[in-house]
Amino acid sequence: MPAAVTVSERAIPVASARRVAARVAPRWRGLALLAGLLALLPLALPNNYFFEIAILVALNAMVCVGLNLLIGYAGQISLGHAAFYALGGYGSALAAARWGWPVWASMPLAVLAVGALAWLVGRPTLRLKGHYLAMATLGLGVIVSIVLANEDQLTGGPDGMTVPPLRLFGRALQGEPVWYAIVAVALWLSVWLALNLIDSPVGRALRALHGSEVAAETAGIDSARWKLRVFVISALFAASAGALTAHFAGFITPAKASFLHSVELVIMVVFGGMASIWGAVIGAALLTVLPQFLTVFKDYETMVFGAVLIATMVFFPRGIVPTLARWIARP
Amino acid sequence: MGGSWLQYVAGGLTVGAIYALVALGFSIVYNASHAINFAQGEFVMIGGMGAVSLVGLGLPLWAAVPLAIFGAVIVGVLVQRLALEPAQPGGKADVVTLIIITIGVALFLRGLAQVLWDKRIHALPAFSGAEPIALGSATVLPQSLWVLAGSAFAVLALGWFFNRTLYGKAMRATAMNPLAARLMGISTRGVMRASFALAAALGALGGVLSAPITFTSHEIGVMLGLKGFAAAMLGGLGSFGGAVAGGLLLGLIEGLGAGFLSSAYKDAIAFVVILAVLFFMPGGLAGARRSDRV
Numbered sequence: 001m002p003a004a005v006t007v008s009e010r011a012i013p014v015a016s017a018r019r020v021a022a023r024v025a026p027r028w029r030g031l032a033l034l035a036g037l038l039a040l041l042p043l044a045l046p047n048n049y050f051f052e053i054a055i056l057v058a059l060n061a062m063v064c065v066g067l068n069l070l071i072g073y074a075g076q077i078s079l080g081h082a083a084f085y086a087l088g089g090y091g092s093a094l095a096a097a098r099w100g101w102p103v104w105a106s107m108p109l110a111v112l113a114v115g116a117l118a119w120l121v122g123r124p125t126l127r128l129k130g131h132y133l134a135m136a137t138l139g140l141g142v143i144v145s146i147v148l149a150n151e152d153q154l155t156g157g158p159d160g161m162t163v164p165p166l167r168l169f170g171r172a173l174q175g176e177p178v179w180y181a182i183v184a185v186a187l188w189l190s191v192w193l194a195l196n197l198i199d200s201p202v203g204r205a206l207r208a209l210h211g212s213e214v215a216a217e218t219a220g221i222d223s224a225r226w227k228l229r230v231f232v233i234s235a236l237f238a239a240s241a242g243a244l245t246a247h248f249a250g251f252i253t254p255a256k257a258s259f260l261h262s263v264e265l266v267i268m269v270v271f272g273g274m275a276s277i278w279g280a281v282i283g284a285a286l287l288t289v290l291p292q293f294l295t296v297f298k299d300y301e302t303m304v305f306g307a308v309l310i311a312t313m314v315f316f317p318r319g320i321v322p323t324l325a326r327w328i329a330r331p
Numbered sequence: 332m333g334g335s336w337l338q339y340v341a342g343g344l345t346v347g348a349i350y351a352l353v354a355l356g357f358s359i360v361y362n363a364s365h366a367i368n369f370a371q372g373e374f375v376m377i378g379g380m381g382a383v384s385l386v387g388l389g390l391p392l393w394a395a396v397p398l399a400i401f402g403a404v405i406v407g408v409l410v411q412r413l414a415l416e417p418a419q420p421g422g423k424a425d426v427v428t429l430i431i432i433t434i435g436v437a438l439f440l441r442g443l444a445q446v447l448w449d450k451r452i453h454a455l456p457a458f459s460g461a462e463p464i465a466l467g468s469a470t471v472l473p474q475s476l477w478v479l480a481g482s483a484f485a486v487l488a489l490g491w492f493f494n495r496t497l498y499g500k501a502m503r504a505t506a507m508n509p510l511a512a513r514l515m516g517i518s519t520r521g522v523m524r525a526s527f528a529l530a531a532a533l534g535a536l537g538g539v540l541s542a543p544i545t546f547t548s549h550e551i552g553v554m555l556g557l558k559g560f561a562a563a564m565l566g567g568l569g570s571f572g573g574a575v576a577g578g579l580l581l582g583l584i585e586g587l588g589a590g591f592l593s594s595a596y597k598d599a600i601a602f603v604v605i606l607a608v609l610f611f612m613p614g615g616l617a618g619a620r621r622s623d624r625v
Binding site for chain 1: 414417418425426427428430431432434435436437438439440441442445446557560561568595596598599602603606609610
């Protein structure tokens with residue numbers, strides 16, 4: 001009798017574990033791969049310069065994962081995400097440098113404040129159909145960058161301001177390897193959050209909206225509310241990345257809020273693949289690393305960026321990653 | 332005080348006329364394809380920089396100006412033909428896709444201008460002397476009168492084109508209902524190209540007219556494009572009268588705001604206005620509420 005019990009006890013967990021693995025795997029496989037990649041990457045980075053590029057890639061990828069939720073899933077375009085990014089950085093820097101907050105508290109404070117601002121801007125505009133969010137975010141971005149450049153007593157003006165370092169347990173966190181660890185964890189958490197969000201009722205509601213807004217609304221989905229939530233979430237992602245960037249670099253300038261930077265972020269999302277979290281990560285990685293090697297062609301950078309954008313939309317309208325995934329899936 | 336008041340109004344109207352031309356370009360393209368053409372400001376740049384370099388080659392002004400506008404028209408048609416048409420195989424594409432392409436086009440044109448010309452600021456000689464004209468207590472540059480007259484002429488010509496010519500009516504029909512227009516034998520593809528040509532011509536005209544006063548460089552298109560978009564939104568996107576009114580109003584507010592409030596925040600004023608309008612009267616000042624067909 002006891003023998004039979006042990007057999008069945010062994011048999012059942014194995015079968016259910018396999019079933020569970022088959023069901024959960026796609027998401028966790030990707031997340032495990034990302035974790036492995038992030039953990040092993042430092043072994044391949046020869047010096048601090050490469051560490052810095054890796055950190056920049058991870059921070060841009062964080063913004064793009066959030067922005068992709070908005071562009072790819074909610075079908076809304078934001079031309080002012082650089083403003084949220086810069087405000088996350090400036091907000092935390094100001095709270096820490098001017099008002100003496102500890103950085104571990106000033107960062108979440110700045111991020112939450114940016115979230116509130118995004119809510120204020122998004123609430124009236126996302127109720128309207130069309131390009132109103134594009135116009136509102138664009139306007140907000142221009143205003144923010146002008147204010148940051150002009151209020152020089154507070155922000156240091158166009159030259160920027162120095163940002164105090166992040167201190168934990170009485171020690172300042174400095175040096176590229178330490179920051180690599182921080183942003184790697186932050187990026188992994190962002191991807192995990194985004195994937196969870198897409199697999200949740202929110203994600204299904206968004207996909208329904210993208211398919212047909214009218215059909216989704218008749219099924220009881222409040223489209224304005226869902227779009228607003230995603231917009232605020234994407235602003236929170238951008239602000240977090242901005243705050244991390246500011247404390248890592250120890251310096252921040254109004255250029256971070258510029259229209260061109262907003263456009264760069266959109267390009268990364270579109271190039272990597274709309275409605276693909278992995279696409280956002282890969283798009284950010286490719287377009288952050290490429291310019292480092294194109295410095296020889298500095299004068300042509302704008303032109304090449306424009307051409308890449310047009311070619312992507314014409315030849316791979318879904319972006320690099322989804323297009324490649326389809327090619328691989330096709331025998 | 333009274334004198335400066337008039338001075339700011341005159342300056343604001345001059346800038347506003349340029350915004351109106353850019354805004355008209357936005358509305359024309361929007362009506363044809365429902366896309367926001369973020370390359371609209373680059374046509375202003377091409378007009379101004381083109382005219383400057385043609386004058387530099389020794390051409391007289393009366394030849395350089397139309398040639399520069401013509402050049403911008405060619406670029407406009409090429410943009411539609413090479414960048415936008417291939418992206419919409421069935422004549423239909425996602426609007427977000429179209430917007431992103433026009434942003435790409437804007438970057439490409441700006442980068443090309445930077446390589447082709449240079450990064451410096453250029454001025455075009457004034458059309459008829461630089462002696463300021465006294466106008467009551469204010470003074471006005473003769474070029475400002477050229478800007479106002481040129482813009483007024485363009486608006487009147489456009490009104491005649493859209494209301495009195497067969498092709499203009501075809502373009503309006505396409506704006507109202509592309510499918511029905513195609514059934515009536517109108518080539519919607521031709522209409523799209525024509526709208527880009529018209530938008531480019533209007534932008535370039537603005538660029539040429541303003542180049543003697545506000546100067547021109549490879550990157551003037553960014554701010555002018557964004558403000559033109561704001562002006563078009565202010566008047567109600569797609570409405571021609573709204574675009575003109577929105578442009579003039581924006582210019583006026585900006586001129587007065589820069590004069591009486593803060594010149595450092597001059598560029599922000601337009602966007603504060605547009606955010607306020609979006610929040611409180613989202614249909615634009617013209618306010619026509621349209622409902623979407625399912």
